[in-house]
Amino acid sequence: MEFGLTEEQRDIQTMTRDFARERIAPRAREWDREHVVPMDLLAELGELGLLGVCVPEEYGGAGADYLSFILVIEELSRADAGVGVAVAVNTSLATLPILEFGTQEQKQVWVSRLASGEVLGAYALTEPGSGSDAASIVTSARRDGDGYLLNGAKQFITNAGFAGLFVVMARTGPPGSGAQGVTAFLVDAATEGLALGREEEKLGLNSSSTRGLVLENVRVAESARLGAEGEGFVIAMKTLDGGRIGIAAQAIGIAQAGLDTALAYAGQRQQFGQLIADFQAIQWKLADMDKDIDAARLLTYRAAWLKMSGLPHTAEGAKAKLFASEMARRHTAEAVQVLGGYGYTKEFPVERYYRDAKITEIYEGTSEIQRLVIARELLKS
Amino acid sequence: MQTVVLVKQVVDTEAEKRLLPGEWRLDRASVENILNPYDEYAVEAAVQLKEELGGEVTVLSMGPQEAEEAIRKALAMGADRGVLVSDPVLQGSDALATARVLAQVLRGLGFDLVLCGSMSTDAQTGLVPAALGELLDLPVLGAVNRLEVHGGSLKAARQTDEGAIVYECPLPAVVAVAKGINEPRYPSLRGIMGAKKKPLDTKTAADLALELGAVGLGGARTRVHAATSVPPRAAGKTVTEYESPQEGARLLADFLHENKLV
Numbered sequence: 251m252e253f254g255l256t257e258e259q260r261d262i263q264t265m266t267r268d269f270a271r272e273r274i275a276p277r278a279r280e281w282d283r284e285h286v287v288p289m290d291l292l293a294e295l296g297e298l299g300l301l302g303v304c305v306p307e308e309y310g311g312a313g314a315d316y317l318s319f320i321l322v323i324e325e326l327s328r329a330d331a332g333v334g335v336a337v338a339v340n341t342s343l344a345t346l347p348i349l350e351f352g353t354q355e356q357k358q359v360w361v362s363r364l365a366s367g368e369v370l371g372a373y374a375l376t377e378p379g380s381g382s383d384a385a386s387i388v389t390s391a392r393r394d395g396d397g398y399l400l401n402g403a404k405q406f407i408t409n410a411g412f413a414g415l416f417v418v419m420a421r422t423g424p425p426g427s428g429a430q431g432v433t434a435f436l437v438d439a440a441t442e443g444l445a446l447g448r449e450e451e452k453l454g455l456n457s458s459s460t461r462g463l464v465l466e467n468v469r470v471a472e473s474a475r476l477g478a479e480g481e482g483f484v485i486a487m488k489t490l491d492g493g494r495i496g497i498a499a500q501a502i503g504i505a506q507a508g509l510d511t512a513l514a515y516a517g518q519r520q521q522f523g524q525l526i527a528d529f530q531a532i533q534w535k536l537a538d539m540d541k542d543i544d545a546a547r548l549l550t551y552r553a554a555w556l557k558m559s560g561l562p563h564t565a566e567g568a569k570a571k572l573f574a575s576e577m578a579r580r581h582t583a584e585a586v587q588v589l590g591g592y593g594y595t596k597e598f599p600v601e602r603y604y605r606d607a608k609i610t611e612i613y614e615g616t617s618e619i620q621r622l623v624i625a626r627e628l629l630k631s
Numbered sequence: 632m633q634t635v636v637l638v639k640q641v642v643d644t645e646a647e648k649r650l651l652p653g654e655w656r657l658d659r660a661s662v663e664n665i666l667n668p669y670d671e672y673a674v675e676a677a678v679q680l681k682e683e684l685g686g687e688v689t690v691l692s693m694g695p696q697e698a699e700e701a702i703r704k705a706l707a708m709g710a711d712r713g714v715l716v717s718d719p720v721l722q723g724s725d726a727l728a729t730a731r732v733l734a735q736v737l738r739g740l741g742f743d744l745v746l747c748g749s750m751s752t753d754a755q756t757g758l759v760p761a762a763l764g765e766l767l768d769l770p771v772l773g774a775v776n777r778l779e780v781h782g783g784s785l786k787a788a789r790q791t792d793e794g795a796i797v798y799e800c801p802l803p804a805v806v807a808v809a810k811g812i813n814e815p816r817y818p819s820l821r822g823i824m825g826a827k828k829k830p831l832d833t834k835t836a837a838d839l840a841l842e843l844g845a846v847g848l849g850g851a852r853t854r855v856h857a858a859t860s861v862p863p864r865a866a867g868k869t870v871t872e873y874e875s876p877q878e879g880a881r882l883l884a885d886f887l888h889e890n891k892l893v
Contacts, residue, residue, distance in 0.1 A: 268817065312824055
């Protein structure tokens with residue numbers, strides 16, 4: 251067993267941490283309050299190579315490993331969870347499925363642009379009537395000459411406001427054909443008939459764009475189909491298997507930010523004539539945060555290691571995401587508690603961490619779905 | 632354009648620094664070590680000159696084996712190769728002894744320009760550039776906040792309270808850049824990945840045929856005899872009882888006058 255990071259992983263982690271601390275964290279409060287998606291920052295991330303961390307060099311990426319990507323998501327999310335998820339979605343849910351399931355042509359057309367940030371990617375599976383029950387989607391893709399016509403609506407699409415590419419799951423089979431009738435498509439955002447819904451007003455994650463999509467006779471060529479007809483659900487689920495590890499890392503970053511703030515505050519705040527860090531009541535909170543963040547890291551890094559070693563990681567990714575997201579929600583609440591009344595105000599960032607953490611229990615598979623995934627793997631044998 | 636950048640690995644500026652008891656040297660093992668922040672400006676300046684004029688940037692450091700990490704960061708920022716002088720006999724070198732070692736390496740390297748930061752954040756002497764100029768018989772310019780190279784000469788500006796002083800001098804030269812001459816870049820991922828493939832030579836005192844009496848603790852002209860901690864600040868005075876804001880302000884002003892603070 252080897253628990254240490256390689257020199258390269260550590261250098262990437264250090265650079266991202268420095269960058270996030272100096273360039274992202276100081277602006278996060280304003281982005282949250284003003285609901286701003288920091289496009290200038292995303293461009294900067296592209297220049298640094300952070301939008302294509304684990305994309306091979308031949309496709310314009312940095313050529314680092316998957317664990318490095320996970321470390322990057324964690325460090326970015328520690329400064330701003332909305333920035334973290336923008337990067338996680340661009341790589342996990344748009345770039346990696348093209349690398350895994352795409353044709354040579356699709357890789358040439360899209361991957362280097364996604365890795366550099368010239369184009370950002372989004373993933374459109376969820377629909378107004380289809381969330382956890384993803385196999386029930388009704389957006390249709392009907393054969394039309396040498397291509398397809400897409401019709402339907404998608405909901406809660408992260409990165410939608412600025413994405414240049416949508417990975418869209420649509421039904422090529424007859425209505426009610428379930429998982430077998432789903433096909434994946436790479437849809438250029440500029441395609442006629444594709445319109446965006448309004449920006450959702452959310453509890454948190456205000457620096458992230460979340461919008462619906464309306465597809466009205468959106469015509470795509472056959473070359474835009476990702477994988478075979480009917481393979482879309484498998485592609486969607488395999489993509490989420492990896493995506494979840496990224497969300498686990500996002501949750502860890504948020505929780506770590508909560509601990510950082512609580513620790514600093516407890517070391518300065520005096521009550522009853524002593525630092526509150528000297529009270530066991532506070533020490534226990536801090537110790538539990540640190541312990542659970544560590545446990546989440548170990549689960550998450552293991553899942554990342556399995557993925558980059560080409561080993562099965564469905565249940566391990568689900569465990570990491572489930573544990574990390576619930577831990578983040580619980581401990582960001584504890585961080586607010588450590589800061590007391592100050593923690594409840596927007597003068598301190600912990601209330602933002604608390605609001606941001608909640609989404610990690612919902613998107614890319616709710617906690618309930620993660621338990622289902624784990625139980626299924628458990629009962630398989 | 633061949634530029635050599637002198638760098639030093641220092642303890643993290645945010646870390647709590649400790650001195651080794653009895654030796655009065657920094658305890659580097661207990662904290663994170665980083666590339667001296669002032670040196671980042673020199674690395675950035677060198678990489679910018681390379682981008683403009685072509686050529687090569689060599690990063691030179693003296694320190695323990697771990698100082699490789701500081702060199703690697705400079706390589707990740709765009710420098711081309713590194714040289715680390717590392718030898719236990721060099722421990723305890725003061726600024727002059729350090730300059731002697733660096734001068735010896737520089738004699739063996741072809742260069743047009745030596746760039747360095749204004750000082751290291753640990754010892755903060757800022758003496759090495761001047762000592763190097765003396766040892767190598769080269770012009771030295773310090774506190775430079777603008778730098779241009781044209782053919783065989785450089786033009787450098789130094790900001791003062793009254794205005795900017797512009798100097799010109801022939802190359803080769805030694806230039807210490809001021810904080811703020813540029814905004815050092817973050818190493819890109821590609822830079823980080825590529826840094827490991829760039830050549831990094833490690834040299835010992837023997838490799839450099841150094842005269843041992845002139846380097847290390849034995850060659851140091853200065854010695855730290857003692858160090859004391861800054862005494863904790865005495866509790867301040869809080870003005871809490873006053874009849875009116877005017878009276879409160881007067882009490883504050885009295886305090887400042889009594890303590891000769893205004």
